[in-house]
Amino acid sequence: MTDQYCGHCGEALDARGHEACAERLRMEPPRFCTHCRRRMQVQVSPTSWTARCVEHGEIVSP
Ligand SMILES: [Zn+2]
Numbered sequence: 301m302t303d304q305y306c307g308h309c310g311e312a313l314d315a316r317g318h319e320a321c322a323e324r325l326r327m328e329p330p331r332f333c334t335h336c337r338r339r340m341q342v343q344v345s346p347t348s349w350t351a352r353c354v355e356h357g358e359i360v361s362p
Pocket residue numbers: 306307308309310311317318321322
């Protein structure tokens with residue numbers, strides 16, 4: 301499955317450049333699911349984060 305939406309701003313990935321978003325996503329959890337654009341449920345701890353889409357499951361910080 302390919303990413304269709306920006307995980308930071310939720311816009312379509314082909315709409316415009318997302319370099320700034322990609323930069324933010326290296327530091328922060330995604331706010332939107334890249335597959336369905338749903339709002340992610342984000343849990344942040346001091347050392348890691350977890351972002352969950354009800355449809356597509358969890359993403360855990362690297
Ligand atoms: Zn973006």
